[in-house]
Amino acid sequence: MLGYIIRRVLGMIPVLLIIITITFFLMRSAPGGPFDSEKTIPDEVRKNIEAKYHLDEPVYQQYLRYVWSIVQGDLGPSYKYSDRTVNSIIGESFPVSFQIGFLAMFIAVTFGTYLGFIAALKQNTVIDYTLMSFAIVGISVPNMVLGPILAVIVGVYLKWLPVAGWGSWEHYILPVITLSCYYLAIVARIARGSMLEVIRQEYIQTARSKGLPERVILLRHALKGALLPIVSYCGPASAFIITGSIVIEQIFSIPGVGRYFVQGATDRDYTLVMGTVILVSILVMVFNLLVDIAYCFLDPRIKLHEKK
Amino acid sequence: MKRKSFFTGLSIAIFVITLCCFISCSKRSMPDDGGKMILHSINGAEAATLDPTLREGSPGTSILGNIFEGLLRVDTSNGGYLPGVAEKWKVSPDGKTYTFFLRSNAKWTNGEAVTAQDFVYSYRRALDPKVASQNASLFFILENAPEVFKQEKTLESLGVKALDESTLELKLQNPAGYFFNLLTLVPFCPIPQETVEKYKDQWTKPENIVSNGPFKIVKRVLNDKTIAVKNPLYWGKDEVKLDQIIFYTTDDNNTKLRLFESNLADFHTRGIASSAYPQIKKHPEWRGYPYLSVYYYLFNTQKEPLNNPKFRQAISLALDRKSLTDKVLQVGYIPAYSLIPPEVRSYEPSALLTEDVKEAKRLLAEAGYPDPTKVRKLTVLYNTNERHRQVAQVIAHRLKTVLGLDIAIENAEWKTYLDRRRHGDYDIARAGWIGDFEDPSTFLDLVYTKSQYNDTGWSNAQYDTLFESIHNMTDAKERLHIQQRAEKIIVENLPLLPIYFYIADVMVKPYVKNLYPRNQDDIKNRKYDILSRDIFRDVYIDLEEKKKYWEQSN
Numbered sequence: 020m021l022g023y024i025i026r027r028v029l030g031m032i033p034v035l036l037i038i039i040t041i042t043f044f045l046m047r048s049a050p051g052g053p054f055d056s057e058k059t060i061p062d063e064v065r066k067n068i069e070a071k072y073h074l075d076e077p078v079y080q081q082y083l084r085y086v087w088s089i090v091q092g093d094l095g096p097s098y099k100y101s102d103r104t105v106n107s108i109i110g111e112s113f114p115v116s117f118q119i120g121f122l123a124m125f126i127a128v129t130f131g132t133y134l135g136f137i138a139a140l141k142q143n144t145v146i147d148y149t150l151m152s153f154a155i156v157g158i159s160v161p162n163m164v165l166g167p168i169l170a171v172i173v174g175v176y177l178k179w180l181p182v183a184g185w186g187s188w189e190h191y192i193l194p195v196i197t198l199s200c201y202y203l204a205i206v207a208r209i210a211r212g213s214m215l216e217v218i219r220q221e222y223i224q225t226a227r228s229k230g231l232p233e234r235v236i237l238l239r240h241a242l243k244g245a246l247l248p249i250v251s252y253c254g255p256a257s258a259f260i261i262t263g264s265i266v267i268e269q270i271f272s273i274p275g276v277g278r279y280f281v282q283g284a285t286d287r288d289y290t291l292v293m294g295t296v297i298l299v300s301i302l303v304m305v306f307n308l309l310v311d312i313a314y315c316f317l318d319p320r321i322k323l324h325e326k327k
Numbered sequence: 328m329k330r331k332s333f334f335t336g337l338s339i340a341i342f343v344i345t346l347c348c349f350i351s352c353s354k355r356s357m358p359d360d361g362g363k364m365i366l367h368s369i370n371g372a373e374a375a376t377l378d379p380t381l382r383e384g385s386p387g388t389s390i391l392g393n394i395f396e397g398l399l400r401v402d403t404s405n406g407g408y409l410p411g412v413a414e415k416w417k418v419s420p421d422g423k424t425y426t427f428f429l430r431s432n433a434k435w436t437n438g439e440a441v442t443a444q445d446f447v448y449s450y451r452r453a454l455d456p457k458v459a460s461q462n463a464s465l466f467f468i469l470e471n472a473p474e475v476f477k478q479e480k481t482l483e484s485l486g487v488k489a490l491d492e493s494t495l496e497l498k499l500q501n502p503a504g505y506f507f508n509l510l511t512l513v514p515f516c517p518i519p520q521e522t523v524e525k526y527k528d529q530w531t532k533p534e535n536i537v538s539n540g541p542f543k544i545v546k547r548v549l550n551d552k553t554i555a556v557k558n559p560l561y562w563g564k565d566e567v568k569l570d571q572i573i574f575y576t577t578d579d580n581n582t583k584l585r586l587f588e589s590n591l592a593d594f595h596t597r598g599i600a601s602s603a604y605p606q607i608k609k610h611p612e613w614r615g616y617p618y619l620s621v622y623y624y625l626f627n628t629q630k631e632p633l634n635n636p637k638f639r640q641a642i643s644l645a646l647d648r649k650s651l652t653d654k655v656l657q658v659g660y661i662p663a664y665s666l667i668p669p670e671v672r673s674y675e676p677s678a679l680l681t682e683d684v685k686e687a688k689r690l691l692a693e694a695g696y697p698d699p700t701k702v703r704k705l706t707v708l709y710n711t712n713e714r715h716r717q718v719a720q721v722i723a724h725r726l727k728t729v730l731g732l733d734i735a736i737e738n739a740e741w742k743t744y745l746d747r748r749r750h751g752d753y754d755i756a757r758a759g760w761i762g763d764f765e766d767p768s769t770f771l772d773l774v775y776t777k778s779q780y781n782d783t784g785w786s787n788a789q790y791d792t793l794f795e796s797i798h799n800m801t802d803a804k805e806r807l808h809i810q811q812r813a814e815k816i817i818v819e820n821l822p823l824l825p826i827y828f829y830i831a832d833v834m835v836k837p838y839v840k841n842l843y844p845r846n847q848d849d850i851k852n853r854k855y856d857i858l859s860r861d862i863f864r865d866v867y868i869d870l871e872e873k874k875k876y877w878e879q880s881n
Contacts, residue, residue, distance in 0.1 A: 051742025056383075057759065059749070059779040060461045063477065067459040101376050102531045103549070111549055167581060175589045178355050178881060182585040183577065185551050272577040272586070274551035287742050 024308065031304045035297065039089070042296045043082055046289050053098035053287040072098065085293070094297070095290035099283075105294035109276060113298065115185065116263030116275035122195045124253065124260050127202035132249055134203075135210025140237075142215060150207065157204025166197040166270035183272035194271045198264060202256060209248050217244040243317050250317065254310030258302040262295070357590075357877040363570040364868045366839065368861070369583045370574040371597035373550050377531035379516040380453045380460050385597055385761075388513050389861040390553055390574055395516035396540040396561075398427050398446070398495070399507060403843045403865065406765060406856035408507045412441055412517065412539065412562075413495070422502030422801055423470075429493040434560040435519055436536075436543045443489035445517040450487045451475075452523075453514055462514040465763060468506065470498040501798045504673060504806070505766035512764060516540075541567045541864040550576050568867035587834050590880060593868070594842070595834040596861055601714060604658050610834070615659040616850045617670040618831035619762035619857045621770065622718075623663070624707070624755050624824040625748070629784035632702055633754060637694035639821040643680055644687035645730050646722065652827050655721050656714070659832070663825035666817055667767045667810075670857055673803070674767045677811035678818045680825065684729050691730060699731040706735045709757035710744040718826065719757065748782045756782070758823070765857055767810045768797055774822045785822030831859035838872035841865050 054060060054068050069075045073084060088095055094105035138150040170193060174182030180189050217223060218241055226236045263277025276295060283291035315321045374387030379395050382388055392401070400411035413427035433441040453460050454475045466472050470486025486498030499506065509515060519530075519537040526535045533547045541563065542555040553574040557567050575592060577583050580600040584607075587595040599607055607613050626633045633639060648662035665676040696702050707723060709715035716738060723734035734755075739747060748756050760780075762769040772778050775794045776786040793813040800806035817823070835842055842863070844855040856862075 049742070051746040055742055055745045055749070056461075057745065058461060060459075061464070061476075061779050063456055064459045064461065064463065067456050071459070096528075099375060100373070100549070101378075101381065102528055108549060167585075170582075170585050175585055178589060181355070181591055182589045183582045184575070184586070184591065185548075269579040270582055272551075272575070272579070272582050274548055274576075278550065285741055 020312075024312070027308050027311075031301070034304065035300055036086075038296065038300045039086065039293065040082070042293060043085065043289075044078070046284075046287070046292055047078055047081075049284075049287065051287055053289065055287070072096065085290075089297070094294040097288055097291050099286045099288040099291065105290045108279065108291065109294050109298060112274055112276040112279070113262070115273060116268075116277055117261045119191065119194050119198060119267070119273065119275065120257070120261030120263065122191065123199035124202065124257050126195065126199040127206050128249065128253055131203040131206025132210045132246070135207040135212075136214050136237075136245070138207065138211040139214035139218070147211075151211070154204040154207045157200045158208075160200070161266075162197045162201060162264070163266045163270070165200060166193070166267060169193050169197060170270065183270070185273050190271070190273075194267050194273060197270070198260065198267050202260065205252070206249055209252055210245065213248045214241065214245040217241045220244070247314065247317055250313050251310055254306040254313075255303055258299065258306040262299050262302060356881075357874060360571075362870075364568060364870065365571040365573060366569050366594060366863055366866065366868060367573050367592045368575065368594040368863075369577055369586055369592045369596065370553070371576070371583075372578040373576045374553070377536065377544070377547075379513045379518055380449065380458060380462065382462055382513045385859075386574075386576070389596075390544075390555070391513045391516070392540075392860050392862050393542045393572060393864070394536075394538045394540045394544055394555055394558075395513065395518075396433075397510055397512070397516040398429075399510045400864070401511040401856055401858075401860060401862055403856050403860075403862050404854050405843075406858060408511050411511075423499045425497045425499070425506070426490070427495045427497070429495065430562055431493065432562040433539065434562065435539050436558055436560060437519070437522075438560060439519075440492070441517055441539050442492050443495040444492075445520065446495050447487050447489050448520040449516070449518045451482045451485055452518065454485060455482060460514070465509060465512065465514055468499055468501070468503055468509065470500050472500065502801045503766075503798075504803055505764055505768075508764045508766065542569075542572060552576060563864075567864055569863055572863055590836075590877060593836045593839050594861075596831075596859075599658075599832050599834070601656075601658060607834070608657075608659065612834045612836060613832065614835065614844055614847075614850065615830040615832040616844050616855045616859075617661065617668060617857060618829045618859050619668055619671070619765060619769075620760060620829040621663055621666060621668060621825055622660070622757075622759050622827050622829060623666070624722075624826060625753070625758050625783050626822055626824065627751055627754055627756070627784060628822050629751060630754060632694070632696065633705070635694045636820050637690045638696065639824070640819075641687040641690040641694065641730065642726060642732075643821055643824055644683050644690065645726055646682055646824075646826075647725060648682065648826060651718065651721050655717060656827075659830050660827040661830065663827050665814060666773070666823070666825050667770045667814060668762075668828045668857075670853070671762075671765055671767060673765075674807060674810060676814055678815040680818055687730060700733070702732055704733045704735055705754040706737050707755045707757065708737050708739060708744060708747060708753040710741045711738040715757050722826075751782070751784055755824075758782075759829070761829075762858075767814070768794075771797070771810065771813050771817075774817060783822040785820070787816060787820065790816045790820075831855075833859075833861075836873070836876065838869045838876055840867050840869055 054065060073081060097103050097105055097108055134150050138147045141147050170182045173180050173193060180192055184190055223236060223241055226240050263275035265277045265281050267273065268275045268277045279291055279295050283295060370389055371386040374390055375383040376387055377391060379391050382391055396411045398411055398413040399408040402409045412429050412433045414430040416425060416427045418425050429441065429443060435441055450466060452458050453466050454463055454472055456476060456478060463476055471480050471484045474480040475482055475485050488496045490496050517539060522535060522537045523530045529535055533544050536544055541558055541561050543558040544553060544555050546554040555572045557570050561567060580598045583595055584600050584603055586592045626639050628634050652660040652662050664679040667674060667676060691699055707719045709719050719736040723736050726732040726734050747753055760770065760773060771794055773780050774783060774785055775781060776791050790813060793809055797806060797809050800809060844850045849855060
């Protein structure tokens, strides 16, 4: 097991290097640069700034310089926020996105699985239809619509919760609900489908015919199998959800990392974009690894040993 | 049966918990600020920097204007100036030498005195090419400044000298009536040499920063908020009423409005959601007042047919600016018939643009295009934005219907748009300009041949001579006359097409006092700062009124 994990982690390095390389050259090929603005700066000033950030060197040299600084764990200075480094920006904003994303995913998985299973066990009843209709609504209403609606009703009219901002527990509620709805609905649908499939499996029928109580059949036998598709969906989804969402961050004015994917690119803040891309890449790879490990606990047929 | 009861039980439990959560939610009461006077201000996007010399963009300027103070400070009730760090001053008869006497009780937040040497350091730093400040050109009025900037002369030769600890002498290249206005600007504030040299790029961090204004920064969370508290060492501390200002960083206009409407913010500036305007405009808390800025189109005068001044004139004559601003945009913008906003004191335009479709057609024919449908398709380039799209569509439609010109519109992402503008890769391009200081020259610079801002390719020797001579004028009347002549050349040649003047729009809760313009009368009587700087030094909050306001709105 440990050997497998080490091999997988080592395998991430070349993947990451490829991602870095592609992103680096794609960013540089976009027109305009980090210091272009409507108030044009004189050429003398531009040259000085570019020299300060080594942007006057040939691109391949900048690339090598960048890769070397990453090896040392330095993501470089931000071009937009001149008194900050990319490390400090991500260090400050990632925990915020992580908290919101984690809570949203937790709610989505627990409630989604639970509701999906209920729908499956009550298949073709009013409960099933009601739950699945809600799930369709959850999937089809985008959070850029849901967020403002919640903010206006709960925040502006009822004045129960703050409409935006960051700092107290109250600030978590609306963004977490908004973010989790979509994922909750998807998980519910996956859970329903997988549970329906599992309860028709032979091993469940065997358990039933052995006279086991229904609760034991569901919790001990069916649950594990039914969780597999949910786990494989949630792995990569978690990586994206905890790295923030620009929509949620804009609507609720949250200082998370999600906005930098877009803002960094529009500002041509090369280093900031690279930093966020590296962050997401690592998380996606790590979560995929976690999913594979979880699989072997949930399904005894799957082994992580090397093929002989 | 057991299965059923298990799930039913769980479902009921979840339902009850959720219900309890909602019941426990009650209406938020007024936040307890501990009896302190705290102003909650929505400040727009994240400030790029808190270094006055490197100042960039309005959100940063607003914060900086409250934590630093220059020789003079802005009089928010009219945009004029009042004594700041300088208590008194005298001007030489030729208008070129200014001597400022600093007050003895002007202190930095670390307790040290603000000295004349601090200003010398700060002004020299602004012109140091290594510092690469985009505000450097504001200092070109100082003696030898352009040469210093080009490294043809040493920093020491700059026209700024500390005669002693508290006497500062500034020598100007030429006399300038707007010099006092310049001195109220953020880049002209002193900066603490020791701190800057010790912490380098990091000196503006809350734990390092040393400032000298009415407030001082205590906390800064990126893309969340910046907190400033009253500076107990500020010389005019008795006049400062607010205990704290919280500048919220929010760049989404709808979110800003929700924050204001749910009473979480007392002051809302820079960008009101366009969809909300119809209701907002009737609101007594809304104030829109003239702002030193213009929305215009650039003509690429290097390309046919836009190289023909008559063709450009025809386009301007065919427009209907008033219906664009009043019927389409409906946000209170003012139609622009000149490049320089009419509210600029000390200036009055001598020639205005007119609108006349017949004349437009005549000029078009005269320019060699009797059949406008034969003119090649022109494209209006704008950076992706809903309002720019609207304006471009209206103008394209208007030119098609009244002149028969075929105009396409094209959006580009911000940096791509800037890049194309810079390289002349456009026919007509949208542009906007916010003046740096209250003087026509900040606008006239836009089409000066040697100006870094001139993306039109237009060059006019007569205009350049006039523009250059403005700086040598000692006599105010003569200066005005030259400026008028220069603007007339623009109006006649139209390398750019003024469309409308922006307004500064703010929303202010009624319990926030002394914030100009305080009401519609103040706007009529020009009691506002046309640079819209949001200085809160003299602002206070009527806490009783605020309490009542909360009770009523709940």
